[in-house]
Amino acid sequence: MSQDTTTASKPQLQKTNSISSGILENGSAKVVIEHLNAFYGTKQVLHDINMAIRDKTVTAIIGPSGCGKSTLLRTINRLHELKRNARVEGRVLLDNRDIYAPDVNPVVVRRRIGMVFQKPNPFPNMSIYDNVIAGLKLQGIRDKAILDPIVERTLKVVGLWDEVKDDLKRRGTELSGGQQQRLCIARAIAVEPEVVLMDEPTASLDPAATAIIEDLIRDLRKQYALIVVTHNMQQAARVSDHTAFLFNGKLIEYGPTRRVFEKPEQSLTEQYITGRFG
Protein backbone atom coordinates (compact mmCIF):
# COMPACT_ATOMS: atom_id res chain seq x y z
CA MET A 1 0.00 0.00 0.00
CA SER A 2 2.59 2.51 1.05
CA GLN A 3 4.80 1.42 -1.85
CA ASP A 4 1.98 2.08 -4.26
CA THR A 5 1.64 5.49 -2.82
CA THR A 6 5.30 6.33 -3.26
CA THR A 7 5.58 5.14 -6.80
CA ALA A 8 2.29 6.66 -7.83
CA SER A 9 3.24 9.98 -6.37
CA LYS A 10 6.52 10.28 -8.29
CA PRO A 11 5.14 11.58 -11.57
CA GLN A 12 2.81 13.87 -9.66
CA LEU A 13 5.70 15.42 -7.82
CA GLN A 14 7.23 16.45 -11.10
CA LYS A 15 4.06 18.18 -12.04
CA THR A 16 3.81 19.71 -8.59
CA ASN A 17 7.29 21.08 -9.03
CA SER A 18 6.33 22.96 -12.11
CA ILE A 19 3.94 25.13 -10.11
CA SER A 20 5.97 24.86 -6.92
CA SER A 21 9.06 26.21 -8.59
CA GLY A 22 11.99 26.49 -6.25
CA ILE A 23 10.30 24.76 -3.34
CA LEU A 24 12.00 21.38 -3.35
CA GLU A 25 15.43 22.45 -4.62
CA ASN A 26 17.33 21.04 -1.71
CA GLY A 27 15.11 19.01 0.53
CA SER A 28 12.17 16.68 0.33
CA ALA A 29 8.50 17.28 0.87
CA LYS A 30 6.82 16.87 4.23
CA VAL A 31 3.35 17.43 2.87
CA VAL A 32 2.31 17.02 -0.74
CA ILE A 33 -1.10 18.08 -1.93
CA GLU A 34 -2.18 16.45 -5.18
CA HIS A 35 -5.15 17.25 -7.39
CA LEU A 36 -7.10 18.33 -4.37
CA ASN A 37 -10.71 19.38 -4.80
CA ALA A 38 -12.86 20.33 -1.86
CA PHE A 39 -16.61 20.74 -1.72
CA TYR A 40 -19.36 21.93 0.56
CA GLY A 41 -22.34 20.00 -0.78
CA THR A 42 -22.30 20.61 -4.51
CA LYS A 43 -20.31 23.83 -4.21
CA GLN A 44 -16.67 23.32 -5.13
CA VAL A 45 -14.38 25.65 -3.17
CA LEU A 46 -10.94 24.23 -4.06
CA HIS A 47 -9.97 23.35 -7.62
CA ASP A 48 -7.14 20.97 -8.40
CA ILE A 49 -4.64 22.22 -5.84
CA ASN A 50 -1.08 20.89 -6.19
CA MET A 51 1.55 21.91 -3.66
CA ALA A 52 4.62 20.45 -2.02
CA ILE A 53 5.53 21.74 1.43
CA ARG A 54 8.98 21.28 2.88
CA ASP A 55 9.82 20.32 6.42
CA LYS A 56 11.13 23.01 8.78
CA THR A 57 9.88 25.90 6.71
CA VAL A 58 7.07 28.39 7.06
CA THR A 59 4.62 28.35 4.20
CA ALA A 60 2.19 31.24 3.99
CA ILE A 61 -1.14 30.93 2.26
CA ILE A 62 -2.46 34.30 1.14
CA GLY A 63 -5.48 35.40 -0.82
CA PRO A 64 -8.64 37.44 -0.51
CA SER A 65 -11.25 36.45 2.00
CA GLY A 66 -13.43 33.56 0.87
CA CYS A 67 -10.87 32.21 -1.62
CA GLY A 68 -10.54 28.91 0.26
CA LYS A 69 -7.52 29.41 2.52
CA SER A 70 -9.15 27.95 5.62
CA THR A 71 -10.65 25.11 3.65
CA LEU A 72 -7.25 24.23 2.18
CA LEU A 73 -5.68 24.25 5.64
CA ARG A 74 -8.44 22.08 7.04
CA THR A 75 -8.04 19.46 4.34
CA ILE A 76 -4.47 18.92 5.56
CA ASN A 77 -5.56 17.64 8.98
CA ARG A 78 -8.88 16.18 7.83
CA LEU A 79 -10.88 18.70 9.80
CA HIS A 80 -12.73 19.75 6.66
CA GLU A 81 -14.75 16.55 6.54
CA LEU A 82 -16.28 17.24 9.95
CA LYS A 83 -18.43 20.00 8.49
CA ARG A 84 -21.83 19.05 7.26
CA ASN A 85 -21.78 17.82 3.62
CA ALA A 86 -18.08 18.62 3.28
CA ARG A 87 -16.14 16.40 0.90
CA VAL A 88 -12.62 16.06 -0.49
CA GLU A 89 -11.20 14.54 -3.68
CA GLY A 90 -7.52 14.01 -4.41
CA ARG A 91 -4.65 13.21 -2.13
CA VAL A 92 -2.66 14.76 0.68
CA LEU A 93 0.60 12.96 1.39
CA LEU A 94 2.22 13.23 4.77
CA ASP A 95 5.70 11.72 4.55
CA ASN A 96 4.62 10.14 1.27
CA ARG A 97 1.60 8.44 2.79
CA ASP A 98 -1.89 9.46 1.65
CA ILE A 99 -3.82 10.67 4.69
CA TYR A 100 -7.06 10.06 2.81
CA ALA A 101 -6.28 6.39 2.15
CA PRO A 102 -9.16 4.22 3.37
CA ASP A 103 -7.08 2.55 6.08
CA VAL A 104 -5.94 5.82 7.65
CA ASN A 105 -7.62 6.91 10.85
CA PRO A 106 -8.20 10.68 10.82
CA VAL A 107 -7.57 10.78 14.57
CA VAL A 108 -4.01 9.60 14.00
CA VAL A 109 -3.50 12.18 11.25
CA ARG A 110 -4.69 14.94 13.56
CA ARG A 111 -2.26 13.89 16.27
CA ARG A 112 0.59 14.37 13.83
CA ILE A 113 -0.69 17.70 12.57
CA GLY A 114 -1.43 20.42 15.12
CA MET A 115 -3.71 23.35 14.48
CA VAL A 116 -4.09 26.88 15.80
CA PHE A 117 -7.28 28.76 15.05
CA GLN A 118 -8.19 32.31 14.16
CA LYS A 119 -9.90 32.99 17.46
CA PRO A 120 -7.92 31.90 20.54
CA ASN A 121 -9.88 28.95 21.91
CA PRO A 122 -8.39 27.59 25.14
CA PHE A 123 -10.90 25.19 26.68
CA PRO A 124 -12.98 27.30 29.08
CA ASN A 125 -13.49 24.45 31.53
CA MET A 126 -9.75 23.91 32.00
CA SER A 127 -6.86 25.57 33.79
CA ILE A 128 -3.78 26.84 31.97
CA TYR A 129 -1.97 23.66 32.97
CA ASP A 130 -4.77 21.40 31.79
CA ASN A 131 -5.07 23.29 28.54
CA VAL A 132 -1.42 22.68 27.68
CA ILE A 133 -1.70 18.96 28.27
CA ALA A 134 -5.28 18.58 27.04
CA GLY A 135 -4.24 16.53 24.02
CA LEU A 136 -2.00 14.24 26.07
CA LYS A 137 -4.38 13.83 28.97
CA LEU A 138 -7.35 13.10 26.80
CA GLN A 139 -5.24 10.46 25.08
CA GLY A 140 -4.75 8.82 28.46
CA ILE A 141 -1.42 10.16 29.74
CA ARG A 142 -1.99 11.20 33.34
CA ASP A 143 1.36 10.80 35.06
CA LYS A 144 2.37 14.17 36.55
CA ALA A 145 6.04 13.18 36.35
CA ILE A 146 5.66 13.13 32.58
CA LEU A 147 3.23 16.02 32.24
CA ASP A 148 4.88 18.63 34.49
CA PRO A 149 8.08 18.90 32.43
CA ILE A 150 6.08 19.00 29.21
CA VAL A 151 4.01 21.90 30.54
CA GLU A 152 7.13 23.81 31.53
CA ARG A 153 8.95 23.10 28.29
CA THR A 154 6.07 24.00 25.96
CA LEU A 155 5.14 27.12 27.90
CA LYS A 156 8.79 28.18 27.65
CA VAL A 157 8.76 27.59 23.90
CA VAL A 158 5.80 29.93 23.49
CA GLY A 159 7.31 32.43 25.95
CA LEU A 160 4.47 32.14 28.43
CA TRP A 161 6.24 30.34 31.26
CA ASP A 162 7.49 33.42 33.13
CA GLU A 163 4.12 35.09 32.77
CA VAL A 164 2.00 32.24 34.12
CA LYS A 165 4.24 29.87 36.09
CA ASP A 166 2.76 31.01 39.40
CA ASP A 167 -0.84 30.57 38.43
CA LEU A 168 -1.03 27.51 36.28
CA LYS A 169 -4.29 26.68 38.04
CA ARG A 170 -6.02 29.76 36.69
CA ARG A 171 -8.41 29.34 33.83
CA GLY A 172 -6.88 29.66 30.39
CA THR A 173 -9.68 31.98 29.39
CA GLU A 174 -8.57 34.54 32.00
CA LEU A 175 -5.43 35.36 30.02
CA SER A 176 -5.18 38.21 27.52
CA GLY A 177 -5.95 37.46 23.88
CA GLY A 178 -2.31 37.21 22.87
CA GLN A 179 -1.49 35.00 25.84
CA GLN A 180 -4.48 32.80 25.05
CA GLN A 181 -3.26 32.36 21.50
CA ARG A 182 0.22 31.40 22.75
CA LEU A 183 -1.45 28.96 25.14
CA CYS A 184 -3.25 27.45 22.15
CA ILE A 185 0.07 27.14 20.33
CA ALA A 186 1.49 25.42 23.42
CA ARG A 187 -1.49 23.07 23.47
CA ALA A 188 -0.94 22.23 19.80
CA ILE A 189 2.79 21.52 20.11
CA ALA A 190 2.55 19.65 23.44
CA VAL A 191 1.41 16.54 21.56
CA GLU A 192 4.59 16.81 19.46
CA PRO A 193 3.09 17.13 16.02
CA GLU A 194 5.20 17.21 12.88
CA VAL A 195 3.23 19.87 11.07
CA VAL A 196 1.56 22.92 12.61
CA LEU A 197 -1.31 24.63 10.80
CA MET A 198 -2.27 28.17 11.74
CA ASP A 199 -5.40 29.85 10.42
CA GLU A 200 -4.95 33.62 10.67
CA PRO A 201 -3.44 33.21 14.14
CA THR A 202 -3.07 36.95 14.71
CA ALA A 203 -6.29 38.16 13.13
CA SER A 204 -7.86 38.94 16.49
CA LEU A 205 -4.73 40.30 18.20
CA ASP A 206 -3.24 43.76 18.67
CA PRO A 207 0.08 44.69 16.98
CA ALA A 208 2.22 43.93 20.04
CA ALA A 209 0.73 40.47 20.53
CA THR A 210 0.98 39.92 16.78
CA ALA A 211 4.71 40.68 16.82
CA ILE A 212 5.26 38.13 19.60
CA ILE A 213 3.39 35.43 17.68
CA GLU A 214 5.32 36.23 14.51
CA ASP A 215 8.62 35.81 16.37
CA LEU A 216 7.32 32.55 17.73
CA ILE A 217 6.40 31.33 14.25
CA ARG A 218 9.96 32.01 13.07
CA ASP A 219 11.24 30.08 16.10
CA LEU A 220 8.97 27.09 15.62
CA ARG A 221 10.19 26.69 12.06
CA LYS A 222 13.35 25.04 13.41
CA GLN A 223 11.26 22.08 14.50
CA TYR A 224 8.12 21.90 12.44
CA ALA A 225 6.69 22.37 9.02
CA LEU A 226 4.43 25.37 9.54
CA ILE A 227 1.60 26.37 7.25
CA VAL A 228 0.19 29.77 8.10
CA VAL A 229 -2.89 31.30 6.55
CA THR A 230 -2.91 35.06 6.62
CA HIS A 231 -4.65 37.80 4.75
CA ASN A 232 -1.96 40.18 5.88
CA MET A 233 0.66 40.31 3.14
CA GLN A 234 3.25 42.05 5.29
CA GLN A 235 2.93 39.19 7.72
CA ALA A 236 3.44 36.63 4.97
CA ALA A 237 6.51 38.54 3.82
CA ARG A 238 7.88 38.77 7.36
CA VAL A 239 7.46 35.20 8.55
CA SER A 240 7.37 32.83 5.62
CA ASP A 241 9.88 31.03 3.42
CA HIS A 242 7.35 30.15 0.77
CA THR A 243 4.13 31.80 -0.21
CA ALA A 244 1.10 30.37 -1.95
CA PHE A 245 -1.41 32.74 -3.48
CA LEU A 246 -4.91 31.37 -3.67
CA PHE A 247 -7.69 32.99 -5.63
CA ASN A 248 -11.23 31.69 -6.13
CA GLY A 249 -10.23 28.25 -4.94
CA LYS A 250 -7.30 27.97 -7.37
CA LEU A 251 -3.62 28.04 -6.56
CA ILE A 252 -2.42 30.90 -8.72
CA GLU A 253 1.19 31.10 -7.66
CA TYR A 254 3.48 29.32 -5.24
CA GLY A 255 7.16 29.85 -4.65
CA PRO A 256 9.84 31.33 -2.40
CA THR A 257 8.33 34.30 -0.61
CA ARG A 258 10.86 36.84 -1.88
CA ARG A 259 10.33 35.82 -5.47
CA VAL A 260 6.54 35.83 -5.14
CA PHE A 261 6.55 39.29 -3.65
CA GLU A 262 9.33 40.83 -5.77
CA LYS A 263 8.87 39.11 -9.11
CA PRO A 264 5.44 37.47 -9.23
CA GLU A 265 5.00 35.33 -12.36
CA GLN A 266 1.26 35.84 -12.57
CA SER A 267 -0.30 39.23 -13.14
CA LEU A 268 -3.13 38.29 -10.75
CA THR A 269 -0.58 37.82 -7.97
CA GLU A 270 0.97 41.15 -8.73
CA GLN A 271 -2.39 42.86 -8.70
CA TYR A 272 -3.22 41.27 -5.34
CA ILE A 273 0.05 42.06 -3.59
CA THR A 274 0.10 45.60 -4.86
CA GLY A 275 -3.32 46.00 -3.32
CA ARG A 276 -5.35 46.44 -6.46
CA PHE A 277 -8.03 44.11 -5.11
CA GLY A 278 -8.68 41.93 -2.11
Add this chain to the structure above:
Amino acid sequence: MIEERASNGFGKDSYTSSRHWKTRLNIDRIMFFVTAACFLLVLIPLFSILFQVFYNGLRAFKFAVLLNEGGSPVSTISGIRHAITGTIYATLIGSAIGIPAGIIVGTYLAEFGNNSFADILRIIINTMVSIPTIITGVVVWAFVVTRVGHFSVLAGGIALGLIMIPLVARTTEEMIMLVSPIYIEAGYALGLTRMRNTISIVLANASKGIASGVLLAVARIMGETAPLLFTAFFSQASPSNIFDPAATLPVLIYNYAISPFEYWQGLAWIAAMVLILLNLDILFITRLMFPETHQSD
Protein backbone atom coordinates in the same frame (compact mmCIF):
# COMPACT_ATOMS: atom_id res chain seq x y z
CA MET B 1 -15.17 54.75 18.56
CA ILE B 2 -15.79 58.37 19.47
CA GLU B 3 -17.65 58.92 16.23
CA GLU B 4 -19.85 55.97 16.90
CA ARG B 5 -20.80 57.35 20.26
CA ALA B 6 -21.82 60.64 18.80
CA SER B 7 -24.33 59.00 16.52
CA ASN B 8 -25.56 56.84 19.34
CA GLY B 9 -27.31 59.72 21.01
CA PHE B 10 -24.64 61.56 22.91
CA GLY B 11 -23.86 64.09 20.24
CA LYS B 12 -25.88 66.88 18.70
CA ASP B 13 -28.19 65.46 16.11
CA SER B 14 -31.91 65.68 15.49
CA TYR B 15 -32.37 62.39 17.24
CA THR B 16 -31.69 63.90 20.63
CA SER B 17 -33.63 67.13 20.20
CA SER B 18 -35.50 67.87 23.39
CA ARG B 19 -38.99 67.12 22.02
CA HIS B 20 -37.98 63.63 20.99
CA TRP B 21 -36.23 63.20 24.27
CA LYS B 22 -39.38 64.00 26.25
CA THR B 23 -41.58 61.65 24.29
CA ARG B 24 -39.07 58.92 24.74
CA LEU B 25 -38.84 59.54 28.46
CA ASN B 26 -42.63 59.41 28.77
CA ILE B 27 -42.88 56.18 26.83
CA ASP B 28 -40.17 54.84 29.06
CA ARG B 29 -42.17 55.75 32.20
CA ILE B 30 -45.41 54.28 30.90
CA MET B 31 -43.67 51.06 29.94
CA PHE B 32 -42.15 50.86 33.38
CA PHE B 33 -45.56 51.02 35.05
CA VAL B 34 -47.09 48.53 32.64
CA THR B 35 -44.26 46.12 33.31
CA ALA B 36 -44.50 46.59 37.05
CA ALA B 37 -48.26 46.00 36.96
CA CYS B 38 -47.81 42.77 34.99
CA PHE B 39 -45.20 41.69 37.44
CA LEU B 40 -47.55 42.22 40.37
CA LEU B 41 -50.34 40.46 38.51
CA VAL B 42 -48.13 37.40 38.26
CA LEU B 43 -47.04 37.63 41.87
CA ILE B 44 -50.59 37.72 43.28
CA PRO B 45 -51.53 34.12 42.43
CA LEU B 46 -48.06 32.87 43.40
CA PHE B 47 -48.23 34.49 46.81
CA SER B 48 -51.83 33.55 47.44
CA ILE B 49 -50.92 29.91 46.78
CA LEU B 50 -47.91 30.07 49.06
CA PHE B 51 -49.94 31.89 51.71
CA GLN B 52 -52.82 29.38 51.62
CA VAL B 53 -50.49 26.40 51.83
CA PHE B 54 -48.31 27.75 54.60
CA TYR B 55 -51.21 29.19 56.58
CA ASN B 56 -53.14 25.92 56.60
CA GLY B 57 -50.05 23.77 56.78
CA LEU B 58 -48.58 25.58 59.78
CA ARG B 59 -51.94 25.57 61.55
CA ALA B 60 -52.10 21.79 61.39
CA PHE B 61 -48.37 21.30 61.89
CA LYS B 62 -46.91 19.14 64.62
CA PHE B 63 -43.33 17.98 64.39
CA ALA B 64 -44.41 14.40 65.05
CA VAL B 65 -46.25 14.42 61.74
CA LEU B 66 -42.92 14.27 59.92
CA LEU B 67 -41.73 11.32 62.02
CA ASN B 68 -44.86 9.16 62.17
CA GLU B 69 -46.05 6.71 59.58
CA GLY B 70 -49.55 6.87 58.19
CA GLY B 71 -52.54 5.51 59.99
CA SER B 72 -56.29 5.66 60.31
CA PRO B 73 -57.97 9.07 60.21
CA VAL B 74 -59.16 8.69 63.78
CA SER B 75 -55.67 8.15 65.13
CA THR B 76 -54.45 11.70 65.64
CA ILE B 77 -50.81 10.67 65.88
CA SER B 78 -50.46 9.38 62.32
CA GLY B 79 -48.16 11.35 60.04
CA ILE B 80 -46.79 11.68 56.54
CA ARG B 81 -43.37 10.12 56.94
CA HIS B 82 -44.37 7.22 54.70
CA ALA B 83 -45.20 9.65 51.91
CA ILE B 84 -41.94 11.54 52.31
CA THR B 85 -40.04 8.25 52.10
CA GLY B 86 -42.14 7.20 49.12
CA THR B 87 -41.51 10.47 47.27
CA ILE B 88 -37.77 10.16 47.89
CA TYR B 89 -37.78 6.55 46.64
CA ALA B 90 -39.84 7.33 43.57
CA THR B 91 -37.81 10.46 42.73
CA LEU B 92 -34.50 8.63 43.14
CA ILE B 93 -35.63 5.73 40.95
CA GLY B 94 -37.05 8.16 38.40
CA SER B 95 -33.79 10.15 38.38
CA ALA B 96 -31.68 6.99 38.10
CA ILE B 97 -33.55 6.19 34.90
CA GLY B 98 -34.33 9.65 33.56
CA ILE B 99 -31.02 11.45 34.05
CA PRO B 100 -28.62 9.03 32.35
CA ALA B 101 -31.07 8.08 29.61
CA GLY B 102 -31.97 11.72 28.99
CA ILE B 103 -28.34 12.83 28.85
CA ILE B 104 -27.40 10.02 26.48
CA VAL B 105 -30.33 10.71 24.17
CA GLY B 106 -29.76 14.48 24.25
CA THR B 107 -26.05 14.08 23.56
CA TYR B 108 -26.71 11.67 20.74
CA LEU B 109 -29.19 14.08 19.16
CA ALA B 110 -26.87 17.05 19.48
CA GLU B 111 -23.62 15.43 18.43
CA PHE B 112 -24.54 12.49 16.24
CA GLY B 113 -27.99 13.59 15.19
CA ASN B 114 -27.61 13.99 11.42
CA ASN B 115 -29.43 10.83 10.38
CA SER B 116 -32.94 9.53 9.98
CA PHE B 117 -32.77 7.44 13.14
CA ALA B 118 -32.07 10.64 15.08
CA ASP B 119 -34.94 12.39 13.32
CA ILE B 120 -37.27 9.64 14.48
CA LEU B 121 -35.83 9.81 17.98
CA ARG B 122 -36.41 13.56 18.01
CA ILE B 123 -40.06 13.06 17.07
CA ILE B 124 -40.42 10.46 19.84
CA ILE B 125 -38.89 12.82 22.41
CA ASN B 126 -41.10 15.71 21.33
CA THR B 127 -44.16 13.47 21.50
CA MET B 128 -43.18 12.15 24.92
CA VAL B 129 -43.05 15.69 26.30
CA SER B 130 -46.66 16.27 25.34
CA ILE B 131 -48.10 12.92 26.43
CA PRO B 132 -50.37 13.55 29.45
CA THR B 133 -48.55 12.09 32.42
CA ILE B 134 -51.55 10.02 33.47
CA ILE B 135 -51.15 8.08 30.23
CA THR B 136 -47.56 7.33 31.11
CA GLY B 137 -48.91 5.99 34.40
CA VAL B 138 -51.42 3.78 32.61
CA VAL B 139 -48.76 2.44 30.27
CA VAL B 140 -46.46 1.56 33.14
CA TRP B 141 -49.39 -0.03 34.91
CA ALA B 142 -50.06 -2.20 31.84
CA PHE B 143 -46.43 -3.15 31.29
CA VAL B 144 -45.04 -3.34 34.80
CA VAL B 145 -47.75 -3.50 37.44
CA THR B 146 -49.87 -6.15 35.76
CA ARG B 147 -46.80 -8.29 35.07
CA VAL B 148 -45.30 -8.01 38.54
CA GLY B 149 -48.77 -8.58 39.93
CA HIS B 150 -48.93 -5.64 42.33
CA PHE B 151 -48.31 -1.94 42.70
CA SER B 152 -44.79 -0.87 43.61
CA VAL B 153 -42.72 2.25 44.14
CA LEU B 154 -40.43 0.82 41.43
CA ALA B 155 -43.29 1.08 38.93
CA GLY B 156 -43.91 4.63 40.14
CA GLY B 157 -40.23 5.47 39.68
CA ILE B 158 -40.25 4.01 36.17
CA ALA B 159 -43.22 6.21 35.27
CA LEU B 160 -41.42 9.28 36.64
CA GLY B 161 -38.23 8.26 34.80
CA LEU B 162 -40.13 8.05 31.51
CA ILE B 163 -41.51 11.54 32.10
CA MET B 164 -38.04 12.81 32.89
CA ILE B 165 -36.22 11.40 29.83
CA PRO B 166 -37.56 13.91 27.29
CA LEU B 167 -37.11 16.82 29.72
CA VAL B 168 -33.47 15.98 30.35
CA ALA B 169 -32.84 15.07 26.71
CA ARG B 170 -34.10 18.44 25.53
CA THR B 171 -32.06 20.48 28.01
CA THR B 172 -28.98 18.42 27.21
CA GLU B 173 -29.41 18.96 23.50
CA GLU B 174 -30.02 22.69 23.97
CA MET B 175 -27.06 23.13 26.29
CA ILE B 176 -24.73 21.22 23.95
CA MET B 177 -25.85 23.40 21.07
CA LEU B 178 -24.70 26.39 23.13
CA VAL B 179 -21.13 25.05 23.32
CA SER B 180 -19.17 27.01 20.76
CA PRO B 181 -17.93 24.91 17.82
CA ILE B 182 -14.49 26.50 18.20
CA TYR B 183 -13.86 24.31 21.25
CA ILE B 184 -15.23 21.20 19.64
CA GLU B 185 -12.98 21.76 16.61
CA ALA B 186 -10.01 22.38 18.89
CA GLY B 187 -10.65 18.99 20.47
CA TYR B 188 -10.75 17.20 17.13
CA ALA B 189 -7.66 19.06 15.95
CA LEU B 190 -5.81 17.69 19.00
CA GLY B 191 -6.57 14.19 17.78
CA LEU B 192 -9.33 13.28 20.18
CA THR B 193 -11.70 10.54 19.14
CA ARG B 194 -15.32 11.46 18.66
CA MET B 195 -16.28 9.74 21.92
CA ARG B 196 -13.52 11.44 23.96
CA ASN B 197 -14.28 14.81 22.46
CA THR B 198 -17.98 14.43 23.15
CA ILE B 199 -17.41 13.54 26.78
CA SER B 200 -14.41 15.67 27.73
CA ILE B 201 -15.01 18.77 25.67
CA VAL B 202 -18.65 18.94 24.63
CA LEU B 203 -20.34 17.55 27.74
CA ALA B 204 -17.79 19.08 30.11
CA ASN B 205 -18.47 22.54 28.69
CA ALA B 206 -22.23 22.04 28.75
CA SER B 207 -22.25 20.42 32.19
CA LYS B 208 -23.43 23.41 34.21
CA GLY B 209 -26.39 24.05 31.97
CA ILE B 210 -27.23 20.36 31.89
CA ALA B 211 -26.98 20.05 35.69
CA SER B 212 -29.28 22.98 36.24
CA GLY B 213 -31.79 21.58 33.74
CA VAL B 214 -31.56 18.18 35.43
CA LEU B 215 -32.33 19.68 38.86
CA LEU B 216 -35.37 21.42 37.45
CA ALA B 217 -36.53 18.14 35.96
CA VAL B 218 -36.08 16.45 39.36
CA ALA B 219 -38.21 19.16 40.95
CA ARG B 220 -40.80 18.64 38.27
CA ILE B 221 -41.18 14.85 38.69
CA MET B 222 -41.23 15.19 42.45
CA GLY B 223 -44.57 16.96 42.20
CA GLU B 224 -46.18 14.57 39.70
CA THR B 225 -49.40 12.91 40.91
CA ALA B 226 -51.15 11.27 38.00
CA PRO B 227 -48.43 8.83 36.93
CA LEU B 228 -48.21 7.47 40.47
CA LEU B 229 -51.91 6.71 40.92
CA PHE B 230 -51.78 3.31 39.24
CA THR B 231 -48.13 2.56 39.80
CA ALA B 232 -46.79 3.36 43.26
CA PHE B 233 -50.44 3.52 44.38
CA PHE B 234 -50.68 4.14 48.13
CA SER B 235 -49.83 2.64 51.47
CA GLN B 236 -49.92 3.67 55.10
CA ALA B 237 -46.33 2.51 55.72
CA SER B 238 -42.97 3.47 54.27
CA PRO B 239 -41.88 1.02 51.57
CA SER B 240 -39.38 -1.47 52.95
CA ASN B 241 -38.06 -2.12 49.45
CA ILE B 242 -38.71 -0.94 45.93
CA PHE B 243 -41.26 -3.67 45.28
CA ASP B 244 -43.63 -2.36 47.93
CA PRO B 245 -46.44 -0.04 47.01
CA ALA B 246 -45.86 3.37 48.51
CA ALA B 247 -47.56 6.60 49.36
CA THR B 248 -46.03 9.72 47.85
CA LEU B 249 -46.63 13.32 48.84
CA PRO B 250 -48.69 14.32 45.79
CA VAL B 251 -50.88 11.19 45.97
CA LEU B 252 -51.27 11.62 49.71
CA ILE B 253 -52.39 15.20 49.17
CA TYR B 254 -54.88 13.97 46.59
CA ASN B 255 -56.26 11.15 48.76
CA TYR B 256 -56.37 13.06 52.04
CA ALA B 257 -57.65 16.33 50.68
CA ILE B 258 -60.75 14.72 49.22
CA SER B 259 -61.32 12.59 52.34
CA PRO B 260 -64.05 13.65 54.79
CA PHE B 261 -61.67 13.60 57.76
CA GLU B 262 -60.47 16.89 59.09
CA TYR B 263 -57.26 15.38 60.50
CA TRP B 264 -56.32 13.97 57.10
CA GLN B 265 -57.14 17.27 55.42
CA GLY B 266 -54.69 18.88 57.83
CA LEU B 267 -52.06 16.31 56.87
CA ALA B 268 -52.70 17.11 53.22
CA TRP B 269 -51.89 20.77 53.90
CA ILE B 270 -48.72 19.80 55.71
CA ALA B 271 -47.74 17.49 52.86
CA ALA B 272 -48.34 20.32 50.40
CA MET B 273 -46.09 22.55 52.49
CA VAL B 274 -43.34 19.92 52.62
CA LEU B 275 -43.58 19.33 48.88
CA ILE B 276 -43.29 23.04 48.15
CA LEU B 277 -40.34 23.36 50.49
CA LEU B 278 -38.58 20.41 48.82
CA ASN B 279 -39.22 22.00 45.46
CA LEU B 280 -38.08 25.44 46.50
CA ASP B 281 -34.99 23.83 47.95
CA ILE B 282 -34.07 22.32 44.62
CA LEU B 283 -34.71 25.56 42.78
CA PHE B 284 -32.67 27.41 45.37
CA ILE B 285 -29.80 24.95 45.10
CA THR B 286 -29.93 25.32 41.33
CA ARG B 287 -29.69 29.10 41.57
CA LEU B 288 -26.94 28.88 44.13
CA MET B 289 -24.84 26.35 42.26
CA PHE B 290 -25.37 27.75 38.80
CA PRO B 291 -26.05 31.45 39.18
CA GLU B 292 -24.92 32.28 35.67
CA THR B 293 -26.64 29.58 33.63
CA HIS B 294 -29.75 30.53 31.81
CA GLN B 295 -32.65 28.29 32.61
CA SER B 296 -34.82 27.16 29.81
CA ASP B 297 -37.99 26.24 31.64
